[in-house]
Amino acid sequence: MTGALDGIRVLDFTRVFAGPAATQLLGDLxxxxxxxxxxxxxxxxxxxxxxxxxxxxxxxxxxxxxxxxRNKRSIALDLGNPAGRRTAFELAAKSDVVVHNFRLxxxxxxxxxxEAIKAANPRVxxxxxxxxxxxxxxAHLGANDLALQGHGGLMSMTGxxxxxxxRVGTAAIDLHGxxxxxxxxxxxxxxxxxxxxxxxxEASLLRSSAHLMSYxxxxxxxxGTIRKPMGTANHLSVPNQAFPTADGSVIIIAPxxxxxxxxxxxxxxxxxxxxxxxTIFDRQHRREEVIAAISSVTRRLTRQEVFDRLAPVKxxxxxxxxxxxxxxxxQLAAIGGVVEFSFDGQKVKSVAAPxxxxxxxxxxxxAPPMLGADTETILLELGIGRDExxxxxxxxxxxxxxxxxGGNR
Amino acid sequence: MTGALDGIRVLDFTRVFAGPAATQLLGDLxxxxxxxxxxxxxxxxxxxxxxxxxxxxxxxxxxxxxxxxRNKRSIALDLGNPAGRRTAFELAAKSDVVVHNFRLxxxxxxxxxxEAIKAANPRVxxxxxxxxxxxxxxAHLGANDLALQGHGGLMSMTGxxxxxxxRVGTAAIDLHGxxxxxxxxxxxxxxxxxxxxxxxxEASLLRSSAHLMSYxxxxxxxxGTIRKPMGTANHLSVPNQAFPTADGSVIIIAPxxxxxxxxxxxxxxxxxxxxxxxTIFDRQHRREEVIAAISSVTRRLTRQEVFDRLAPVKxxxxxxxxxxxxxxxxQLAAIGGVVEFSFDGQKVKSVAAPxxxxxxxxxxxxAPPMLGADTETILLELGIGRDExxxxxxxxxxxxxxxxxGGNR
Numbered sequence: 001m002t003g004a005l006d007g008i009r010v011l012d013f014t015r016v017f018a019g020p021a022a023t024q025l026l027g028d029l030x031x032x033x034x035x036x037x038x039x040x041x042x043x044x045x046x047x048x049x050x051x052x053x054x055x056x057x058x059x060x061x062x063x064x065x066x067x068x069x070r071n072k073r074s075i076a077l078d079l080g081n082p083a084g085r086r087t088a089f090e091l092a093a094k095s096d097v098v099v100h101n102f103r104l105x106x107x108x109x110x111x112x113x114x115e116a117i118k119a120a121n122p123r124v125x126x127x128x129x130x131x132x133x134x135x136x137x138x139a140h141l142g143a144n145d146l147a148l149q150g151h152g153g154l155m156s157m158t159g160x161x162x163x164x165x166x167r168v169g170t171a172a173i174d175l176h177g178x179x180x181x182x183x184x185x186x187x188x189x190x191x192x193x194x195x196x197x198x199x200x201x202e203a204s205l206l207r208s209s210a211h212l213m214s215y216x217x218x219x220x221x222x223x224g225t226i227r228k229p230m231g232t233a234n235h236l237s238v239p240n241q242a243f244p245t246a247d248g249s250v251i252i253i254a255p256x257x258x259x260x261x262x263x264x265x266x267x268x269x270x271x272x273x274x275x276x277x278x279t280i281f282d283r284q285h286r287r288e289e290v291i292a293a294i295s296s297v298t299r300r301l302t303r304q305e306v307f308d309r310l311a312p313v314k315x316x317x318x319x320x321x322x323x324x325x326x327x328x329x330x331q332l333a334a335i336g337g338v339v340e341f342s343f344d345g346q347k348v349k350s351v352a353a354p355x356x357x358x359x360x361x362x363x364x365x366x367a368p369p370m371l372g373a374d375t376e377t378i379l380l381e382l383g384i385g386r387d388e389x390x391x392x393x394x395x396x397x398x399x400x401x402x403x404x405x406g407g408n409r
Numbered sequence: 410m411t412g413a414l415d416g417i418r419v420l421d422f423t424r425v426f427a428g429p430a431a432t433q434l435l436g437d438l439x440x441x442x443x444x445x446x447x448x449x450x451x452x453x454x455x456x457x458x459x460x461x462x463x464x465x466x467x468x469x470x471x472x473x474x475x476x477x478x479r480n481k482r483s484i485a486l487d488l489g490n491p492a493g494r495r496t497a498f499e500l501a502a503k504s505d506v507v508v509h510n511f512r513l514x515x516x517x518x519x520x521x522x523x524e525a526i527k528a529a530n531p532r533v534x535x536x537x538x539x540x541x542x543x544x545x546x547x548a549h550l551g552a553n554d555l556a557l558q559g560h561g562g563l564m565s566m567t568g569x570x571x572x573x574x575x576r577v578g579t580a581a582i583d584l585h586g587x588x589x590x591x592x593x594x595x596x597x598x599x600x601x602x603x604x605x606x607x608x609x610x611e612a613s614l615l616r617s618s619a620h621l622m623s624y625x626x627x628x629x630x631x632x633g634t635i636r637k638p639m640g641t642a643n644h645l646s647v648p649n650q651a652f653p654t655a656d657g658s659v660i661i662i663a664p665x666x667x668x669x670x671x672x673x674x675x676x677x678x679x680x681x682x683x684x685x686x687x688t689i690f691d692r693q694h695r696r697e698e699v700i701a702a703i704s705s706v707t708r709r710l711t712r713q714e715v716f717d718r719l720a721p722v723k724x725x726x727x728x729x730x731x732x733x734x735x736x737x738x739x740q741l742a743a744i745g746g747v748v749e750f751s752f753d754g755q756k757v758k759s760v761a762a763p764x765x766x767x768x769x770x771x772x773x774x775x776a777p778p779m780l781g782a783d784t785e786t787i788l789l790e791l792g793i794g795r796d797e798x799x800x801x802x803x804x805x806x807x808x809x810x811x812x813x814x815g816g817n818r
Contacts, residue, residue: 004596004597004599004600005596005599025592029596048645049644049645053632054631054632057631057632058631063624063625063627063628063631063632063634064624064627064628066627066631067623067624067626067627067628068623068624132740132744133740133743133744133746134744135743135744136739136740136742136743136744137739137740137743138740139743141720141725141726142723142725143725143727144662144725146641146643146649146650146660146662146727147660147662147725147726147727148727149660150651150658150659150660150727150728150729150730151660151727151728151729151730151735151738152730152735153730153731153732153733153734153735153736154577154578154579155578155641155651155658155660155729156578156729156730156731156732156735157578157579157732158567158575158576158577158578159568159569159575160568160569160572160573160575163569163572164569164640164641164651164653164658165641165651165658165729166567166568166569166575166638166640166641167567167639167640167641167642167643167650167651168563168567168577168581169563169564169565169566169567169636169638170563170566170621170622170624170625171624172577172581172585172621175585175620175621176581176584176585176588176763177763179585179588179589179591179592180588180762180763180764181764182588182592183434183588183591183592183595183763183764184764184765184766186592186595186596186599187413187414187438187595187764187766187769188413188766188768188769189599190413190414190595190598190599190602191413191766191768191769193599193602193603194602197768198768199766199767199768199769200767200768201764201765201766201767202764202765202767203763203764203765204744206740206741206744206746207744207746207761207762207763207764207765208763210735210741210746210760210761210763211584211760211762211763212579212581212584213579213732213735213736213760214476214477214759214760215426215472215473215476215477215579215580216472216579216732216736217476217732217735217736217758217759217760218472218473218475218476218757218758218759218760219472219473219476219732220732220733220736221736221757221758221759222463222466222467222472222475222757223462223463223466223472224733225472226731226732226733227578227732229575229578230576231573231575231576232555232564232573232574232575232576233576234555234576235458236457236458240555241555241576242559242564242573242574242576244573249559249564249573249574250559251555251556251558251559251560251564253553253555253556311550314551316550316551316552316553316556317550317556318552318555318556318557318559318560319559319560320559320560320564320565320574321559321560321561321562321565322562322565322635323562323565323566323622323625323626323629323635323636324562324629324633324635325562326560326561326562326565326619326622326626327562327622327625327626327629327630329560330545330546331541331542331545331546331547331615332615332619333545334542334544334545334546334548335541335542335543335544335545335613335615335616337542337615337616337619348627348630348631349626349627349630350623350626350627350630351619351620351622351623351626351627352616352619353589353616353620354585354586354589354592354612354616354617354619354620355589355590355592355593355596355610355611355612355616356593356610356611356612356616357593357596357597357600357608357610358608358609358610358611359597359600359606359607359608359609360596360597360600360608
């Protein structure tokens with residue numbers, strides 16, 4: 001079976017998280033993704049957060065680079081060099097999609113802005129990703145996921161009551177922004193398929209963060225409510241949070257009175273199935289008391305025991321897993337959520353796309369590329385001859401470093 | 410200008426967050442979204458988390474319903490009733506996209522499963538959203554955003570060191586899953602436009618959570634690392650976290666030695682621009698000491714003062730805003746991130762799509778609909794005559810409640 005984006009070429013100038021996560025999904029869908037990297041150094045994500053041991057073991061690649069750069073080929077181009085920029089322009093002129101997350105104005109200074117590319121390639125979909133967007137007082141301010149967790153208000157709602165705010169443990173705003181880029185690119189490709197028209201599209205950390213926070217902004221705009229952190233609890237109902245057990249925490253959610261009755265009976269009828277806890281209003285009213293009563297029961301059980309009592313009676317229950325338990329939990333593999341590729345003879349596991357297409361399945365065809373591994377292949381495909389490649393190399397288009405001789409795949 | 414999805418009809422059976430957030434974006438892109446709701450009750454999201462005052466003020470709509478249901482029309486159909494199911498089937502047979510998030514098997518029991526719809530409408534894109542997916546030991550377990558925060562490991566990485574885990578303050582997994590649905594639907598529409606083929610697509614809370622956690626799973630699979638909560642800090646570099654000020658917290662991120670030098674000099678050269686903090690290794694090695702030194706400086710300043718010192722010297726800085734400060738911050742409005750619609754004569758603000766399409770701009774054409782407001786209009790468009798509508802009403806297709814006479818728009 002073919003992929004939904006077979007035959008679509010994506011020229012990808014993005015670095016670190018949001019952009020690479022987005023273009024990896026385009027590659028999963030079948031697009032030919034060409035990753036443009038700075039010679040010698042490459043995507044900063046190649047080394048971010050890695051140890052020296054890791055870097056040796058996986059060809060210089062950090063875990064996050066491995067996680068977000070499969071199904072891509074790498075070309076090393078020095079955008080500070082005229083021959084490098086000319087090569088990038090020629091590639092952009094022959095691509096369906098161009099994506100970048102440079103700071104505002106950088107692509108224009110290199111002659112790679114939308115207007116320039118569009119003049120040579122009117123059908124191009126040109127996707128930009130910014131921190132705070134292109135207009136307004138913060139347009140030129142640098143930022144990352146953490147900065148937007150603070151700016152957007154997510155941090156102010158995350159943490160224990162009356163203690164300092166904490167960050168969300170993963171780069172949720174970055175990755176959500178990555179999916180927003182994919183949405184924008186796919187919508188524009190669909191429009192182009194119907195009309196022949198290309199266009200510029202945009203996403204940003206700020207838009208991503210605002211979308212994640214949208215229902216709290218709406219609530220504030222409607223009636224002035226400003227939510228505060230509640231630990232693992234929720235203002236919606238009781239119980240609706242994590243509870244301690246003998247070996248970790250477990251989440252129990254029983255909003256309706258019927259579900260609560262099943263929950264209380266299955267856990268400890270005597271302590272919990274009491275008339276004064278019967279309705280959702282009773283439980284909200286006696287919130288502290290109900291939580292303490294449930295905790296006193298769950299503390300004597302293991303996570304698994306709580307799970308085994310509640311799941312069969314259709315109460316929403318989940319274990320609070322560590323990263324390792326979550327990654328290895330058999331459910332994820334059972335739905336095809338784990339993919340695998342070979343790197344240097346080793347099998348490496350990674351997480352599949354967050355969606356499944358029955359008719360045009362996503363696929364994993366290659367491991368993340370070594371820096372510049374495909375430079376020559378890509379240039380030859382583009383129709384640039386070997387002599388011309390050699391001349392551009394002399395001119396510094398591919399950096400001072402020696403061009404790797406072959407691919408890694 | 411037209412929308413990218415003009416002329417596309419979406420039949421939307423989803424309730425609460427992920428699904429409605431997804432179909433709202435399809436509506437923003439120009440699709441005609443028909444929201445199928447249970448007569449009398451409607452989407453549970455209509456009342457979720459609302460107060461009695463709010464419900465009176467906004468026509469019975471909760472803030473989250475207002476946030477995720479613009480650009481839709483509502484039809485009330487009783488899927489427990491044969492005439493209601495027949496009507497749903499007729500609508501599905503004439504739709505480009507059908508979306509639902511019922512439990513596994515429910516649509517099939519109603520005769521509305523993919524195979525049945527496909528037989529009448531081979532070009533249909535049929536999108537399902539599940540908790541843990543369709544296969545595997547947890548396929549039948551109920552879940553929500555919080556359950557997956559626990560199951561997927563996100564909670565285990567969120568919180569203060571050596572204190573209990575906390576939840577992410579917003580439903581990030583739900584909303585990320587919503588964008589994954591939009592990606593899948595758009596990719597399938599693009600494929601259909603090129604080939605004429607429809608297909609079934611799928612997303613789930615589990616896939617969404619795994620995608621958000623993917624680089625931590627990869628790290629664990631590569632070398633066994635299991636990350637733990639670090640408050641607002643990050644293992645990557647120092648400083649890279651929130652610091653206390655006289656009036657709240659501020660985030661400072663200065664990973665490179667040059668940026669740190671500018672940061673230290675701008676804040677308090679004497680205390681911070683010291684040789685023993687000079688390199689990233691020094692600062693990691695003296696993590697506690699460096700954080701204490703920065704905190705002692707920031708505590709004497711306001712958030713705005715720290716921001717005003719660091720932003721001009723290009724250090725990544727952000728205020729930790731409350732929900733209200735974040736919603737009203739002028740930057741979001743400056744990039745078109747705030748939209749407005751009229752409801753009952755009141756202007757209501759909401760958050761725009763997380764992406765921008767220059768050639769086919771997203772638009773807000775209508776406020777969230779009252780339950781069943783468009784039932785009759787939609788049926789007439791479908792070609793069902795007034796007598797037939799009356800007959801089906803008699804048969805209970807639209808529930809026992811009286812069908813509202815007109816729309817709210």
